[in-house]
Amino acid sequence: MQQERVPPLPARMGIACYKCFKEEDVRLSRCSGCHRVSYCSSECQKLDWKAHKPMCKALSSIEKNPIASTTLFFSLPSEPTTDLNVLHNNSETHGSNILSFCTRSLSREVTIPERNLVGWEPRCMVCTRTDQLIRMEVAKNGTTSNDFQRLVPCPQCNLSFCCSPAHWQAARALHHGPCEDGHDGLSHCEMNREVRADIKFEEVMASAHDASGQWMWAPDRIKSSWSSLGGLSWEREFGDDMRKSVGVPAERPMGPWIRAASDHLTMAMTILYALEKLNDDEAWTRKHTLTIHASILGAEMKEITGAMVFEEVLHRLPEVKTLKLVLCGPEMPGGHIPRTIPLETCPDCTRLGRKRIHEHVADTYHGFVQNKGTKFEKPDLCIAFNSGASQESRHTWSTTFKLLVDRKIPALFTAYNREEAEAEAALLCAAGAKLHPDLGPSKNPWGSIKVIPEPNKVYGFYAVNGWLAGGFS
DSSP: OOOOOOOOHHHHTTSSBTTTOOOSSSOOEEOTTTSOOEESSHHHHHHHHHHHHHHHHHHHHHTTOHHHHHHHHTTOOSSOOOOHHHHHHHHHHHHHHHHHHHHHHHTSOOOHHHHHHHHTOOOBTTTOOOHHHHHHHHHHHSSOSSSOSSOEEOTTTSSOEESSHHHHHHHHHHHHSBOTTSSTTOBHHHHHHHHHHHHHHHHHHHHHHTSOSOOOOOOOOOOSSOOOOTTOOHHHHHHHHHHHHHTOOTTSOOHHHHHHHHHHHHHHHHHHHHHHHHOSSSGGGGOSEEEEEEEOOSSSOHHHHTGGGGHHHHHHOTTOOEEEEEEEOTTSSSOSSOEEEEEOOOHHHHHTTOEEEEEEEOSOHHHHHHHHGGGOOOOSEEEETTOOTTTSOHHHHHHHHHHHHHTTOOEEEEESSHHHHHHHHHHHHHTTOOOOTTSSSEEOTTSOSOOEEOTTOSSOEEOTTOEEEEEEO
16 A cells, blocks of 8 residues: 655645645635635645644644633744845744644644644744734734735745735845855755756656655666765766756756755765765775764655665776665664675675665664674774754763764764754764764755755755764774
């Protein structure tokens, strides 16, 4: 049975049907209860009502709760501001309060789709008001200083909002100026437009392949020799190969294809980038067997679903005969005893006798090392993709940090955004790691360029391996 798709970003924001996800060529109507989700027809609303009903009632009850009214309005700025710290703190506090009210109303924890409704609720870019807050303000005062009683989207990107023309004027420089989380000097608005294009690309892929919309690609050529990754970019390095591979006409841009491929291919390229930086010479490129340990966390496990992209490591290192990848994490399928999985290679690699071996271990990384005892062999690199070490399980990760430092295991940690990277770098330094100056905390030149707007914020994006938290040896 095919798993039902998680509502995409436009549906979470109320600008696409929450059931069928249609956005164009349909007339959307807001749910009359919570005013939070939209539907393209009564049929879609009826089909979704059983799932939506609990959260609908929880959200609706907030507007009738006098304590909620006082709490939610407490930190709203009286004047528009472009101070990102103020805006982010307000948005995150508001989201946390909404989740608390909903959790009490539901008498249970909110689900991921329910949490997403709160995280990606549209907010004014310079005062963080939501449609719900505007309604509550009108009900409380009988009037409002805003010219509109509903958020107005940017006509160019349709993913950022303001509550009045005056606030749009105040937000103009922020919205149309260079975005730190972007690339090639693109503005926040231009990055939003790329996000819109990527969502449409996913819809096409999902329709064509009856799948989740996650499209993966890796080049099937083998490089004649190792060459440095310095000065390269996703477009320059992969654009021509991808265009030929997928048959995109010359007059059409490759942007959505490149960005989609980077979301998984980032794992192989980040490994190679770290190895190049952490080694003083190129001896590592000529090893018979290259061993990578990946410490992973979370249920999505891109490392498993995107296993094919790791062959790019072999394809860029023609002298390496075997790539051994150990995937280690508490949520891995299986048990503490490593489960060896030989994987297929491309016809050329197979003809040349090259191998790709994966091992799965359901354990923390320090648990895996301790269980190996004297049989543990130091890898060429231990990498933790988007570990979230500064966000959760800090005690568990601190033990891993200490082990990596004490045993002088070459390691790299990546993060989704600057905030996580800088916090993780501080934890690594506290554990005694001496961070390589080119490996964080900084943006990852080989992080995914398929970005997602930050939840509970009005500005900024995050991406898979978007930032390097710290590398050391």
